Amino acid sequence: MTAVLRLGSAAERGGGRAEAVGDFAEFVRVSMPGLLRYGHALTGNPHDAADLVQAVLEKVGSRWVAVQRKGDDPLAYVRRAMANTHISIWRRRRRENLVADFPDSGAVEPELSRLENEPLWQALRALPPRQRAVIVLRYYENLSETEIADTLGISCGTVKSQTSKAMASLRTRLGKD
Amino acid sequence: MADDLDDELRRLFSDDRLDVHVSPEATDAVLRGADRRRRRRSAMATAVAVVTLVGAGIGLTQLPSSDDHWVGDLLPTSVPTSASSPPPSSSSSVVPTTTVIPSPPNPGGSNPGTGTGKPTSTKPRTTTPSAPPPAETAGVGALVLGMSEADALKTKTLVEPSSPADPEGKCVAYATTSVPDNNAVIISSAKGIVRLTVPSTAKTQRGIGVGSTVAEVKTAYPTAAQSGTELRVEMTGTPRWTYVFETDGSAVTSVRKRLSAGDCPGV
Structure with a gap:
């Protein structure tokens, strides 16, 4: 009985995953510009902003269903996570592998910051x-x-x-x- | 003067030059990264599950036949009080030194209270099941509620990387080598370990584990209080902690230990 219930819930999880991925992709597309801008303000340069956004979104995306289940506004959640990551972890760990292979995507301007x-x-x-x-x-x-x-x-x-x-x-x- | 600075800051933060160009590949890069992280966790969880099963199998083959050993050696816990004293061989009061008892895989069996029944058949116990709860410890394996993250990592039972357990970043979650769930252990920066999930193959001293019925939990722990789909049992000892039996309404689906004074939401 328990096994049947578990199989059922596993199937539901599997079925819902594709939907969650699509949902998260849409969230990233819509929120990316604002998050990069916010990250730029937080970190002081667009390179670190891009890395910070990438790292936090990857983490959040890998647990997207759980994040949604918490009932918080996902955007507010990501912003809070960015602020805290920037303060407590980012500087300490950025030499490690937070962004395993962040693409050299040209997502930043050639100069450090246009506000420099x-x-x-x-x-x-x-x-x-x-x-x-x-x-x-x-x-x-x-x-x-x-x-x-x-x-x-x-x-x-x-x-x-x-x-x-x-x-x-x-x-x-x-x-x- | 202060108002000037306020205004300048507001003006600066609304400046268009704060905008960062978004590469068309940025979204895909995030999705790939998130997927990679998720798959890495899943692979790790699968590997851990396999190792756990193999370990459980090996452990079972090495179970001592003598009755009064409660498998304490297989799942060592850091028991502060009675770990050093070997149980007296003179019969009556059995004071187990561990909290959880791994049960053998139960092929098709549905009676979690008895397991295979092997170890309990030879010698009668003078303790009764309805006696006051024995001093079950606030630990699982080498991990103990309240233990700091650094100490917990030293036990080599946490599976890295951790993940944030709350948006504020005060709490982090880990899987363990015996529980592949990513939230198996939750650690608060202030309070140490606030959640320990008991392996699904293990049972409490009173024979409760995954698959036990709600009625069995209430029989074994008469003080169990219903909270939504959970049954909670306040345990004695220091630090204060609570057994949380998560159920699907009829049977236990997970067992965890929770630090009563924890400060992580949803633990």
Whole structure:
């Protein structure tokens, strides 16, 4: 009886996989431009943005059904995963094999970033990853302190202090003190 | 001044120059990568299942015939309290030192409570099935609830790579060498291991495993509380933990141990 039930559910899983793959492909197609842009803001350069998006989407795609089953908005899920990956794992592991064979697809502009000559952009690039993420979530995503805390898994107090430090650092670098 | 910076930041983040050109191949590359990851996990899970089956077979052939050994040597657990004292040979109180008891493959058999029945036939026990729950430990094999990820990796029983178990990245999930499920073990960065899935071939000290009926669970664990399709049993000991028997409504489909103070969602 149990075996029959298991076989049934396995067949359902198999049948639903093709549908899930198609669904995920559509999600990637639609969300890729926005995610790359968001990744560019997070990482500070389009190369790392492309790698970050690729790595996170691969992970999410390999568990797409489970992600959907959680009931979260998949796009919000991916964005949160990108912010956290960027902060906690990305810098530590990018020399390893996160993106096994990321194609040299020309997905980035020849120059590092078209914003490279902007003083504010340069100042942002100099921030530690978490401070930068807090600023991006605040000013790019327009999230509240509570939402940022929830996204990054830190306290509101930490969000406030990180924001304060980041803004002070930006002002100093821009000579706005 | 602050408003100026606020405005500048907003202006910068809405600048078109933040756009990154999307290669037409980018989507396909992601799909290929995701598929590769999934297949790698599946292959690993299959290999683990085969190794588990072979291991179980070998283990069964080496089962001691004497009754009072509960296969503790086959599935060693890090039992903090009683592991060092060999069971006294003088008969009565049997204090098993392991939590799970692998059951032999049960071809066509549907009575999970008895297994093959071989080990239980020779010597009567003075303990009764309805006695208070024995001190089942919060471990499976070498893994113990609350153990840090670093320590867990040292046991060589986790199958890498891990995958994120929550969007915040606070928790990670692993398959193990005995449980091919990708969420077999979930580890919180703050609390250590918060979920341990018991191998499908194993049974609890009270004879409950995959295939046991809901009624059998309730008989073996009278304090079992229904929660959706799960039956949960709060266990004593430190750290506090809970048996979670997932069911399909009539029979157990998986058994796991859950740290009561865990902080990973959905564990």
